[in-house]
Amino acid sequence: MRVFKFCFWTSLMFAASLANAAECASPEACSVDRGRKIFMTCAACHSIEPSGSFTVGPNLRSVVDRPIGKSPGFHYSAALQKAKGSWTPAALNSFLMAPSEAYPGTSMAFTGLKKPDDRAAVIAYLKQLSGSKE
Amino acid sequence: MSGDTGKPNFKGRRLFLGAAAALPATSVLGAKPPHGQPSVPPSAKSVLDTKHSACDAQRGKHKFDADVIVIGAGFAGVTAARELGVEGNKVILLEASTRLGGRTYSGHFAGQNVEYGGAWVHWAEPHVWAEVERYGHGVEEEQIANVDRALVMLPDGRVKELTTEQLDAYDKDGMDKFTAGARELFPRPYEPLTNPKVRELENISAADHIAKLGLNEVQTAILNAEMTLYGAGPISEYSYLAFVKCFSCMSWDYYTFNDADRRYRIGKGGTLGLLKSMIQHSKAEVRFSSAVNQVRQERDHVIVTTEDGRKVTARAVVVTVPTNTYKRIQFIPALSPAKRKYIDQGEMSNGAKVFVQLEKNYGNTFAFCADPNPLTVVQTIKNSDEVGTILSITPGRRKLIDINDADEVEKQVQRLFPNAKLVGLSGYDWANDPYSQQAWGAYRVGQMSLAQELAVPEGRVFLAGASTAGGLNEYIDGAVESGLRAGRQVRELFSRSPA
Numbered sequence: 001m002r003v004f005k006f007c008f009w010t011s012l013m014f015a016a017s018l019a020n021a022a023e024c025a026s027p028e029a030c031s032v033d034r035g036r037k038i039f040m041t042c043a044a045c046h047s048i049e050p051s052g053s054f055t056v057g058p059n060l061r062s063v064v065d066r067p068i069g070k071s072p073g074f075h076y077s078a079a080l081q082k083a084k085g086s087w088t089p090a091a092l093n094s095f096l097m098a099p100s101e102a103y104p105g106t107s108m109a110f111t112g113l114k115k116p117d118d119r120a121a122v123i124a125y126l127k128q129l130s131g132s133k134e
Numbered sequence: 135m136s137g138d139t140g141k142p143n144f145k146g147r148r149l150f151l152g153a154a155a156a157l158p159a160t161s162v163l164g165a166k167p168p169h170g171q172p173s174v175p176p177s178a179k180s181v182l183d184t185k186h187s188a189c190d191a192q193r194g195k196h197k198f199d200a201d202v203i204v205i206g207a208g209f210a211g212v213t214a215a216r217e218l219g220v221e222g223n224k225v226i227l228l229e230a231s232t233r234l235g236g237r238t239y240s241g242h243f244a245g246q247n248v249e250y251g252g253a254w255v256h257w258a259e260p261h262v263w264a265e266v267e268r269y270g271h272g273v274e275e276e277q278i279a280n281v282d283r284a285l286v287m288l289p290d291g292r293v294k295e296l297t298t299e300q301l302d303a304y305d306k307d308g309m310d311k312f313t314a315g316a317r318e319l320f321p322r323p324y325e326p327l328t329n330p331k332v333r334e335l336e337n338i339s340a341a342d343h344i345a346k347l348g349l350n351e352v353q354t355a356i357l358n359a360e361m362t363l364y365g366a367g368p369i370s371e372y373s374y375l376a377f378v379k380c381f382s383c384m385s386w387d388y389y390t391f392n393d394a395d396r397r398y399r400i401g402k403g404g405t406l407g408l409l410k411s412m413i414q415h416s417k418a419e420v421r422f423s424s425a426v427n428q429v430r431q432e433r434d435h436v437i438v439t440t441e442d443g444r445k446v447t448a449r450a451v452v453v454t455v456p457t458n459t460y461k462r463i464q465f466i467p468a469l470s471p472a473k474r475k476y477i478d479q480g481e482m483s484n485g486a487k488v489f490v491q492l493e494k495n496y497g498n499t500f501a502f503c504a505d506p507n508p509l510t511v512v513q514t515i516k517n518s519d520e521v522g523t524i525l526s527i528t529p530g531r532r533k534l535i536d537i538n539d540a541d542e543v544e545k546q547v548q549r550l551f552p553n554a555k556l557v558g559l560s561g562y563d564w565a566n567d568p569y570s571q572q573a574w575g576a577y578r579v580g581q582m583s584l585a586q587e588l589a590v591p592e593g594r595v596f597l598a599g600a601s602t603a604g605g606l607n608e609y610i611d612g613a614v615e616s617g618l619r620a621g622r623q624v625r626e627l628f629s630r631s632p633a
Contacts, residue, residue, distance in 0.1 A: 037540065037556070037557065037558040037559075038540055038559075040243065040244075040558040040559060040560040041538055041559060041560045041561055043560065044239075044241050044243075044250060044560050044562065055233075056231070056232050056233045057232075075232065075422070075423050077423070078441075078442060100568070107230070107231060107232065107423070107568070107569070109231075109562075109563070109566060109567030109568060109569070109570075110538070110563070110566075111536070111538055111563050111566045112538065113538055113539075114536060114538075114539060115539060115541070118538075118539070118540070
């Protein structure tokens with residue numbers, strides 16, 4: 001069982017309702033499970049193949065803590081190319097809430113996940129993916 | 135080329151025969167390049183090299199970067215590019231996003247081929263069907279012909295379960311009454327203003343028209359949902375004749391109209407597969423991530439500027455962007471007052487698409503949900519004990535629901551399928567895509583006659599896109615029709631004033 005290091009949103013995970021708490025080994029596992037389901041929307045444009053392949057958006061296999069707008073080979077909007085910093089969980093959280101507000105000019109056509117626990121779940125899932133070989 | 139900076143990004147590269155696409159394009163087109171290396175099969179590479187040198191030579195002959203610039207790589211733009219490209223014109227296709235498709239978008243959900251945007255085609259749609267035939271794509275059939283459960287949600291939220299025979303009978307009767315007189319109103323539906331009465335009646339809304347038909351509450355709810363779908367907005371704003379015109383294009387026939395509406399998807403890769411076939415044939419150069427912000431017309435050429443400041447020149451430009459995105463582009467000189475008026479009004483189209491997977495098998499269900507219930511039209515695309523139930527949901531008014539909120543979508547789905555548990559969802563919010571800002575184009579009351587002005591050329595600037603079509607303006611077919619027409623108009627310009 002992977003050990004997760006969670007930050008400020010840990011408490012929000014208990015709100016997860018898509019995943020039945022009784023079926024999960026822990027709140028963290030519940031959140032990852034829920035994140036996997038929510039990620040189906042993201043998967044319309046984002047690959048998580050270990051090869052690093054991408055489709056419409058950049059590959060998100062190892063997005064957590066990756067420099068923003070720098071995934072090899074992917075052509076970003078000017079807004080993301082110029083961005084500084086890394087995709088920390090906090091940066092991902094604010095981006096996923098409203099992508100076009102976090103980075104005006106982004107070509108990511110996604111309205112955002114309005115619920116904090118939805119964002120926390122997706123980030124938990126991405127974090128697990130980042131450390132996974134499968 | 136004025137668009138090149140020499141930087142090793144993909145913007146200046148070419149897309150020939152689908153093999154040497156810019157990187158995101160390559161993966162959109164099906165290949166999977168590992169970390170930035172485009173995978174070019176050896177056979178295609180030699181073709182590519184030949185084309186490169188042929189085009190470089192051709193460009194040297196002309197004063198401009200291209201013969202034609204096409205803006206927008208949806209069905210309208212790709213059709214126009216193909217029309218002009220196969221005749222030997224050098225065509226540069228500028229696309230704001232990183233993919234072909236425009237408001238069509240082929241993808242996968244829960245193991246199924248799905249279309250996140252424009253999806254269904256039919257042989258009664260002459261333009262897109264000709265393309266399906268020409269490139270040998272065929273169709274894949276939805277399971278709608280074998281529906282075993284029919285549900286209608288009334289405006290107050292009550293759900294009526296009908297037999298499928300009842301649904302057909304109610305729907306047909308309501309639709310017959312709604313479209314009464316269609317043959318006389320639209321004797322030539324591709325020239326919608328043939329009957330002068332159309333101008334008189336185009337201010338009547340779908341809501342007002344339904345109210346006059348004397349239907350029962352279930353029939354009224356069905357028509358309400360149909361019009362919310364087609365109008366992609368409140369039916370009090372949707373022109374009733376906008377719908378009747380589309381109906382008339384289907385030979386004024388209820389069954390043909392219904393089949394065209396939601397039964398057949400394009401085969402062999404869906405809408406994207408067909409677009410790939412067309413773009414390969416076109417020999418056009420496709421530049422992705424190239425959003426245009428200015429179109430300037432000079433005496434013998436046009437200058438198109440992208441948001442990153444690059445300029446591309448050509449003898450003509452075909453603009454195929456969705457109506458609601460025209461405000462992103464400055465036209466010099468300005469477009470005609472009639473065009474500006476239509477663009478300023480904008481289209482009401484506020485539709486979206488969301489696919490959901492439910493844990494259990496709820497049968498092959500079809501449901502109409504009358505406004506203000508947000509799901510509008512719900513269609514089962516797969517159901518079995520293994521996968522549960524996969525629904526294709528087309529909300530006509532996405533403002534009424536956050537399609538990215540799984541809890542909210544699950545709650546709405548549970549009104550049709552009590553206690554249903556959502557396994558996953560995936561949607562596309564067209565109205566919030568900065569490069570579409572709308573779903574299918576729907577005429578507001580009073581807009582149909584104004585829209586006919588869109589197809590009138592302005593010197594070297596030609597407008598295409600489904601909203602400029604004479605016929606099926608809300609369909610993929612209208613996009614293809616408009617691309618063919620714009621191709622013809624550019625051809626006529628070039629024969630009047632050769633390079």
